[in-house]
Amino acid sequence: xxxxxxxxxxxxxxxxxxxxxxxxxxxxxxxxxxxxxxxxxxxxxxxxxxxxxxxxxxxxxxxxxxxxxxxxxxxxxxxxxxxxxxxxxxxxxxxxxxxxxxxxxxxxxxxxxxxxxxxxxxxxxxxxxxxxxxxx
Amino acid sequence: xxxxxxxxxxxxxxxxxxxxxxxxxxxxxxxxxxxxxxxxxxxxxxxxxxxxxxxxxxxx
Numbered sequence: 001x002x003x004x005x006x007x008x009x010x011x012x013x014x015x016x017x018x019x020x021x022x023x024x025x026x027x028x029x030x031x032x033x034x035x036x037x038x039x040x041x042x043x044x045x046x047x048x049x050x051x052x053x054x055x056x057x058x059x060x061x062x063x064x065x066x067x068x069x070x071x072x073x074x075x076x077x078x079x080x081x082x083x084x085x086x087x088x089x090x091x092x093x094x095x096x097x098x099x100x101x102x103x104x105x106x107x108x109x110x111x112x113x114x115x116x117x118x119x120x121x122x123x124x125x126x127x128x129x130x131x132x133x134x135x136x
Numbered sequence: 137x138x139x140x141x142x143x144x145x146x147x148x149x150x151x152x153x154x155x156x157x158x159x160x161x162x163x164x165x166x167x168x169x170x171x172x173x174x175x176x177x178x179x180x181x182x183x184x185x186x187x188x189x190x191x192x193x194x195x196x
Contacts, residue, residue, distance in 0.1 A: 033170030034163055040177040041162075047184035054191045061194060068196035075193035085188050089181050096174055 035104060036096045042111050043092055049118055050081055056125045066128050074121055081114065088114060 057074045060066045088110045095103040164170040 033167045033174060037164055037170050037173045037177065040174065040181065044177065044180055044184055047181070047188050051184075051187050051191050054193065058194060061196070071194065071196050075196065078191065078193040082188060082191070086185055089185055092181070093178065096178075 039107055039111060040092055043089060046114050046118060047085060053122050054078060060125060060128055077121060
């Protein structure tokens with residue numbers, strides 16, 4: 001039962017890879033205020049996901065489901081994210097105020113890069129939750 | 137970690153990801169509506185920025 005449930009979660013999480021395609025579509029297909037709503041919502045979701053993923057990694061470490069060596073890449077990424085996320089939000093604000101299409105295009109790249117990296121860590125964390133020897 | 141704790145953690149993670157899927161359906165229909173949403177979004181992003189900054193990865 002447990003392996004099946006874990007596998008189901010992992011499959012759902014892997015399915016979120018499709019989100020990257022959806023996100024790219026949303027960010028690139030809408031110009032003007034609607035496009036900025038899409039990119040702003042994406043930024044909001046990514047920020048919240050960062051915090052959730054951080055708490056997940058902290059719990060995994062506390063419960064000794066991962067080693068400090070396995071935690072360290074997350075900690076390094078978290079610091080990079082905390083440096084780049086405010087800049088991405090600022091870029092979004094500037095793009096909204098100036099209605100600058102070039103800035104919006106650059107923002108699209110930044111949002112997708114952040115989402116990609118975060119998803120990699122989220123998948124890694126989900127993999128750690130899978131019981132040893134559990135079948136997919 | 138109990139099964140219930142794991143359920144809560146993973147579901148919390150997935151809930152946020154799922155929001156992006158619903159985003160496609162929630163986009164405003166008009167530019168006027170979009171401009172109102174942008175004001176709300178700016179305030180929400182301010183709060184999320186604070187949450188992101190407040191998170192402290194453990195020193196290991």
